[in-house]
Amino acid sequence: MRQKAVFTTGEAAEVCNLSQQTIIRCFDSGQLGGFRVPGSRFRRIPRVELVKFMKDNGIPMDGMEKNTIRVLVVDDDPAIVELFVDVLQSDGRFEVATAQTGYDAGVLTQQFRPDIVVLDYMLPDINGNVVCRTIRNNPDLSSTRILVISGMVNPAEFEELKKAGADDFIKKPFNIESVIERIIKLVRSR
Amino acid sequence: MLEGKITMHDLDVIVRQLDDLPALPAVAARVLALTSPDIVAASGASAVIDEVTAVLSADQALAARLLWLANASASRPVRTVSAAVGALGIEAVRAAVLSNKVCEPFEGPDARVGGLDQRAFWRHSLGVAFAARLLAERIELPIDGEEVFLAGLVHDIGKLVLSESLPKSYARCLAAARSHNGNLADWERKAIGVDHLVAGRRLAHRWHLGSAIENAIWLHHQPSEAIPASLADAALVRVVALADTLAHSRRIGFSGSMVAAQSPDGLVRALGLGEVDMSALAARLDEQLDSNASLFGLADAETPAPSAASLVQASAELGRFGERMRRHQRKLSVQADAFVAISDFADGMSAESSLPDVLLVLAETFGRAGANTPAGGEVVAYSLDAQAGTMLAVRLGRDGRSHWRTFALAAGATGRGLPGDASSPAEALGRLLGSLDAWDGWADITAGRHGPLVCGGRWWGGVICPVEAADDSRRAMAGALALTLGLVQQRSRADAISEELAGASQLLAETRDALAEARTLAAMGELAAGAGHEINTPLAVVSGRAQIMRQRAQSPEQRRTWQTIADQAQRISDIITDLMDFANPAEPRIGPFDAAAALSEAANSFSSSDHPQAKSCRVDIQVEDDVPAALADRGQVQAVLSELIANAAASSAGLVVLSASADESRRHVLLRVRDDGQGMDDKTLARAYTPFFSVHKAGRRRGLGLPKAKRYVENNGGRILIDSEPGKGTVVSVQLPAAEKEALEGDADHDNQQDGPSTGS
Numbered sequence: 013m014r015q016k017a018v019f020t021t022g023e024a025a026e027v028c029n030l031s032q033q034t035i036i037r038c039f040d041s042g043q044l045g046g047f048r049v050p051g052s053r054f055r056r057i058p059r060v061e062l063v064k065f066m067k068d069n070g071i072p073m074d075g076m077e078k079n080t081i082r083v084l085v086v087d088d089d090p091a092i093v094e095l096f097v098d099v100l101q102s103d104g105r106f107e108v109a110t111a112q113t114g115y116d117a118g119v120l121t122q123q124f125r126p127d128i129v130v131l132d133y134m135l136p137d138i139n140g141n142v143v144c145r146t147i148r149n150n151p152d153l154s155s156t157r158i159l160v161i162s163g164m165v166n167p168a169e170f171e172e173l174k175k176a177g178a179d180d181f182i183k184k185p186f187n188i189e190s191v192i193e194r195i196i197k198l199v200r201s202r
Numbered sequence: 203m204l205e206g207k208i209t210m211h212d213l214d215v216i217v218r219q220l221d222d223l224p225a226l227p228a229v230a231a232r233v234l235a236l237t238s239p240d241i242v243a244a245s246g247a248s249a250v251i252d253e254v255t256a257v258l259s260a261d262q263a264l265a266a267r268l269l270w271l272a273n274a275s276a277s278r279p280v281r282t283v284s285a286a287v288g289a290l291g292i293e294a295v296r297a298a299v300l301s302n303k304v305c306e307p308f309e310g311p312d313a314r315v316g317g318l319d320q321r322a323f324w325r326h327s328l329g330v331a332f333a334a335r336l337l338a339e340r341i342e343l344p345i346d347g348e349e350v351f352l353a354g355l356v357h358d359i360g361k362l363v364l365s366e367s368l369p370k371s372y373a374r375c376l377a378a379a380r381s382h383n384g385n386l387a388d389w390e391r392k393a394i395g396v397d398h399l400v401a402g403r404r405l406a407h408r409w410h411l412g413s414a415i416e417n418a419i420w421l422h423h424q425p426s427e428a429i430p431a432s433l434a435d436a437a438l439v440r441v442v443a444l445a446d447t448l449a450h451s452r453r454i455g456f457s458g459s460m461v462a463a464q465s466p467d468g469l470v471r472a473l474g475l476g477e478v479d480m481s482a483l484a485a486r487l488d489e490q491l492d493s494n495a496s497l498f499g500l501a502d503a504e505t506p507a508p509s510a511a512s513l514v515q516a517s518a519e520l521g522r523f524g525e526r527m528r529r530h531q532r533k534l535s536v537q538a539d540a541f542v543a544i545s546d547f548a549d550g551m552s553a554e555s556s557l558p559d560v561l562l563v564l565a566e567t568f569g570r571a572g573a574n575t576p577a578g579g580e581v582v583a584y585s586l587d588a589q590a591g592t593m594l595a596v597r598l599g600r601d602g603r604s605h606w607r608t609f610a611l612a613a614g615a616t617g618r619g620l621p622g623d624a625s626s627p628a629e630a631l632g633r634l635l636g637s638l639d640a641w642d643g644w645a646d647i648t649a650g651r652h653g654p655l656v657c658g659g660r661w662w663g664g665v666i667c668p669v670e671a672a673d674d675s676r677r678a679m680a681g682a683l684a685l686t687l688g689l690v691q692q693r694s695r696a697d698a699i700s701e702e703l704a705g706a707s708q709l710l711a712e713t714r715d716a717l718a719e720a721r722t723l724a725a726m727g728e729l730a731a732g733a734g735h736e737i738n739t740p741l742a743v744v745s746g747r748a749q750i751m752r753q754r755a756q757s758p759e760q761r762r763t764w765q766t767i768a769d770q771a772q773r774i775s776d777i778i779t780d781l782m783d784f785a786n787p788a789e790p791r792i793g794p795f796d797a798a799a800a801l802s803e804a805a806n807s808f809s810s811s812d813h814p815q816a817k818s819c820r821v822d823i824q825v826e827d828d829v830p831a832a833l834a835d836r837g838q839v840q841a842v843l844s845e846l847i848a849n850a851a852a853s854s855a856g857l858v859v860l861s862a863s864a865d866e867s868r869r870h871v872l873l874r875v876r877d878d879g880q881g882m883d884d885k886t887l888a889r890a891y892t893p894f895f896s897v898h899k900a901g902r903r904r905g906l907g908l909p910k911a912k913r914y915v916e917n918n919g920g921r922i923l924i925d926s927e928p929g930k931g932t933v934v935s936v937q938l939p940a941a942e943k944e945a946l947e948g949d950a951d952h953d954n955q956q957d958g959p960s961t962g963s
Contacts, residue, residue, distance in 0.1 A: 162735070163735040
C-alpha cells in the first residue's frame, strides 16, 4: 500500500490510523486535499496530499513507509534541481540529495550511496558519460541505477551514454508522474 | 511533327514551321512605330489616332477586338474603330495590339495546347510585363517602357513554341514539373533536349524583336551575377528576371513552373533596389493588373466574344493562304539560269538565316532549276554535321511543301575522302548512312542525281535533284553554295555552343543553390540542437511546476489551466524536436520489410493517436497481390506514413485509402495515401513542400509534415509525389526501392525492432 499514488478514504484511514469518518470530515472541510472521481461522489486522495496532511498534523509516517528510495539529483540548473526536490520530497517515498557539478556528484555518490542517480547530461565541469563511467567502475556502486535527463535526443549520443553505463533516458520537458514511475521501476529492477 | 528529344537544328525547323503562321510583324510593328511617344509628341495625338485607325481598320480581327474591348468598358455602344481608339486611348490600344498580335500565332481552337493553360499562362506573362515596366520606371532604365513591357510579355514565349510543336512531349514536361514541384526548364531539357529559353530566343530572332528582347527571353533564368557585364541589355534582362520572380511570388497566373527559376535577392541588389521598393512595387502591380486585365481579355471571369475568336481564325487562314501564294508565284517566275539561281539564293538569305533556312533555299533553288522539265520531281538538300554524326535533310515535295528529317551518319562516313562529282544518289547516301534503310520511304531518289557541296577540302552537304536539272549551272554555283553552307553550319554550331554554355552556367547556379540549401539546413540543424539543450531545460521547469500546481489545484477549472500550461510547454519542445529532425534527419537503417504490414501499423497508430480525426475518419487498406518487400528504414517510413495519414485525415471528408503496389518494372514499391477531400490548387501545391506552410488556418498543425516527409523519403533513396486537383482529393505516393525477392525471409524478426531513445513524455 505504501507505494500507491492515489488513496481511497478507507486506505488513508488505515495509513493514518484514524477512522474513515474523520478522514471524510477532513476531506470535506478542505484540510485533506484530493478530488472526487469524475461522474461519482467517491473521494480520492493523491499521495502528495496525504503526506502533507500527515506532516501538518504530526501523524507518524510509519504507516506510510519504511524503506525510502535514495535519489541523487545532478543538474547544473538550480531550477531543475529544486523542481526534483519538490516533486520527490512531497511524494514521501524518496530521500533526496543534490549536486550541481560532476565533481560534487562523484563525492556524493560515495557518501550518500544513492539507489539511483538522476543525471543531467550537460554539466559544467565533466560530461554525463564520465560520471556514468565513474559510477560503473566502482564495484561498491554496482546496484546504483543511472537515469539520464537531457534536452537533446541525439540517438548517437544516447548510444554513447548507454555504453558508458546509463540505464535509461528521459527527455526534458517530462511528465513528473512518469519520471517517478520510471525511478521506482528502475530501482525495483535491481 | 517531331516528338521525343530534338537537336538544335530541329529547333530551327520547328521555329520555321511556326513562322508560317500569321506573325507579329505587319500590323503590330506599324502600330508600335506610330504610337511611340516621340511620334505622338511630334505629330499630335489626334493625328496619331487617325493613322492608327487606318492601320487597324485593315485588320478585321484587331478591329473587332478593339470594338469589343471598347464596348466592354464604355457606357454607350461604340460602333466605329476610330471611336473605339478614342475611347480606349493610345496607350491602351498599343498594349492591346501588342498582346493580341504576340499571342495570335498560338491561338487555336484548343485553349490547352500541350497541356499549357493559355489563360493562366498569358496572365503570368502579363503580370511579368507590368512588373517589368514598373521596375524599369523605378530604376529609370533608359529603354522605352513599351519595349520593356513587350520583353516581359514575351519572356516565356518559348513555352508556346515547344507546346505548339511537341504537344505530347510538352504535356509530359508540364506534368513532370508539376508532380516534382520543379522548374519547367529542367524538365524541358531532360525530355525534349531544348528549353523554352532557347526556343523563345530563336523565335524572337525570326520575328526581329531585337537583340534586347532576344536576350531577355534567353537569359532571364540566369542568376544575376552570371549575366555578363559586357552585355548591353544586362539591366533589361535583370528587370525581366526580377519581374518573373515577382509574378511567381505574387502567384499571378501560372507559367507552368511550380517554382521561380531563381531567388530575387541577387537581382534586387544588382538593380540597386531594396525591400521597401519591392513591396511598393508589388502593391502597384496588383493595382495595375486589376485595372488592365479586362483590357487584355484575361480577367478571370470573362470569355472572348465568339465572333472575335472566329475572326482571328479566319485571318490566320488568310495569312497561310497568302504565304502559299507567295511561294507559288516565286516558283512560276524561275528561270533555269545559274546566275539567276544564285541571285535568288542570295535573296532568300540574310545574315540571320539559320541552317534550315539555308537548306530550304538551297532546295528551292535547285527545284526551280528542274521545274521546267517534264520530270519535275522532288529535291533533297542535306547538311552534314560530322561532329554530332548527323545529317539534316529537307525534301521539297512536288506540292512545294518542305519535309524535314535528321539521319544518323555511319561511323567515319565523312572521313574517307571527298565524293566524286555527280555520283549516283544511292552510292553517296549509302556511304554516308551505311545503309539506305532509314531513307527508304522518305524520299524517292531513283530518278535523281547527287551533287556534293565541297569547299576547302571538306564535304559540307549536298543536293539530290532530278537528272534534267542543268548540271553545268549546278557545278558553276556549287562552290559558292558550299561556302555558304559551311559558314552557316559554323555559325549555327557557335550559336548552339553559346546556348549550351548558358544552360551550363544555369545548372551551375542551381547546384550552388542546392549546396546553399544544404548548408542552411545544416546550420538550422546545429541551431535546433543547441536550442534543444537551452530551451528544453527552462521548459522542463515550466512544465514540471505547472504539473505540481495541477496536482494541488482545488477546482477542475484550475486543474485544466495548469494542464494547458504543461501541454503548451510540451508543444514548444515538440516543435524544436521536429525542426531538428527536419534539418538533421537520423541516418536511415536500411533493411527489407513488408510494405503492407508497415501500412497497417501506420494506420493503427493513427487510429489510436490523439489526432482530432483519429476516431471519425475511416482508413481503408488495399494491398495488391505479390508486392515485393521494400528496402528502406521501416521506422522512418512508418513515421512518414503516419504523417501523411494525419495530413490526409485533416483534409478528408471521412475516408482515407492506403494502398501498396509494385510498379511495372517491379523495382519499386509504391505506397499511396489518398483522401477524398477538397484537393489542392496549383498555388497550394507549389508551396506544399515549404516548411510551416499550411492551408489549415484555425488550429493548424505544425507545417513541417510534408517537407519532413519528403526529406526522409529522399534520404531513404525514394521519391515522394503529390497528385491533386481541386475537388478531386489528393494522392501522395511514396516510391521506395524494392528488395531482392528472398530478402524478407529470415530477416523478419530483425526489422521489427525500432531503435532510438525512448522518451519520457
